[in-house]
Structure formats: C-alpha cells, structure tokens
Amino acid sequence: MTIRKPLIAGNWKMNTTPQEGVALSQSICRIVDDADEVDVVLCPPFTSLIAVYSVVHHTTVMLGAQNVNQYPNGAYTGEVSVEMLRGLVSHVIVGHSERRQYYGETDQTVAAKASAVVNAEMTAIVCVGENDVERERRRAERYVRRQVRQGLTGVVNPSHVVIAYEPIWAIGTGVSATIGQIEYMAASIREEVCDVYDQDVADGMRVLYGGSTNASNIEQIVASPAVDGALVGGASLNDAEFSKMVSIMAESGAATR
Ligand code: PEP
Secondary structure, rough: OOOOOOEEEEEEOOOOHHHHHHHHHHHHHHHOOOOOOOOOEEEEHHHHHHHHHHOOOOOEEEEEEOOOOOOOOOOOOOOOOOOHOOOEEEEEEOOOHHHHHHOOOOHHHHHHHHHHHHHOOOEEEEEEEHHHHHOOOHHHHHHHHHHHHOOOOOOHHHHHEEEEOOOOHHOOOOOOOOOOHHHHHHHHHHEEEEEEEEHHHHHHEEEOOOOOOOOOHHHHHHOOOOEEHHHHHHHOOHHHHHHHHHHHHHHOOOHHO
C-alpha cells in the first residue's frame, strides 16, 4: 500500500505586506508547529518570502512561492527564477488558473516551470482545472487530462510533483466541487499520470483539491481516499480558520491511512 502524506498549502495570492505576512505566519506556526502528520506550506507573495522565512525556518511549517520563471536567469524584467528561490522555499505553485487566465500561461510554460522546479529539487504544485463552460459542455475530464499530460511533459522527476485539482468555477466563489466531482477527477488525473509515467508514480502522486475549501468542508473532502490534501486560497489568510483546517486534516483519515 502506498502512503501519501497529506499536504495543505495556503495560497495568499496578492495579499499581505511583509509585516502582515510575519504576523499571519507567526500566528499559524504557534498553533500548527507540531502537526507533523500533515505537510503545511505557506505561499506568501515574493515580497514577503524572506520575512516569512525568518518565522517558519525553525518550525515544521514549509514555505512555497506562488510562481516562478522557467529560465535560470537573464533579461526577464520582473521575473524570479528557481535559483533565486533556492534555499528559501521548498514548494512552488505552478500553473495556477489565475496565472493561466490573466498572464497567458500555457500547458507548455507550465511544463517548463514544473521541470525547472523539480530539477532544483523543490516540489512543484501543478494546478489543473476546468472552467464552467468546459464543465457544462461535458468536456471537463478531457480538458483536465490534457492539462496533466502536457503540464508534465519533460518532467523527469515526478516524485517532486503534487497535482492540485482546482476547478475554476470553485475558486473564490464559495461553491466547492462535490465529493463525487473531486473523486472522479482525481481518479482521471491519476490514470493520466499512470499513462505518462507508470502505476507506481501514479500511486505515489499526491492529488490535492482546491476551490472554496474552509474549516467547515475540509473534513468531508479529505475523508476521501482520493484526496491527499488541499490548496487553500481565501481561508488561508485567516490564521484561526487555516489552523483549524490543519488540525482537522491532522486528525482525519488522510493523515492515518
Ligand atoms: C486558490 O487560490 O488556489 C483557491 C483554491 O482559492 P479559494 O480557496 O479561495 O477558492
């Protein structure tokens, strides 16, 4: 049997000054530092990474970036490379739907970024998920499978990849996907990963869910053996709510199976 350690990542998006990031991370660390049944990753904006690093680096809480450039260095004004993140973060979110939607990221750029992250021995949290039109037209599964396959092209070390299934219609809307929808898509994602790599890789790959998760619905979501954790947006900006989600996950079936 493959054991997949559950993971909860807080995506703070474009929120928090460095001072606010320190206060939020201090408060979260105070409550969840001993939650070693769950990997907890905080993903502040780039400008808060160093400040938050100073809070979390001697705790079990890990640090992640929300994006990265696929190139190691050069004339890419405003961008940040994995080399610049090395030693600072252990995780990088890649291909978040907001990056795909507003900044034109394609499956090809996602694959290049994922490769850059895993080659630097960090973990890439690769986001996939359909919009409401794809779902209404019953093309969601095909759409997500394509994102998985193309987003993993050339990624040679898949043990450093986590996939986050985040249907766009569920992000920040207050409407989470149903357990049935999440389980169906998690199974399709795992099948696609098996096709790209092999069954062992598919069995070991952590598949998270993201989209309007909170302390009230997380227990039901992570109770499913198909779900290995959550990528949390809005609720991760509330120290009490996010810490409660961590505790619920630590006590849930996800942490003990
Ligand atoms: C996200 O930003 O990845 C996300 C899932 O947001 P929310 O939890 O607010 O829906």
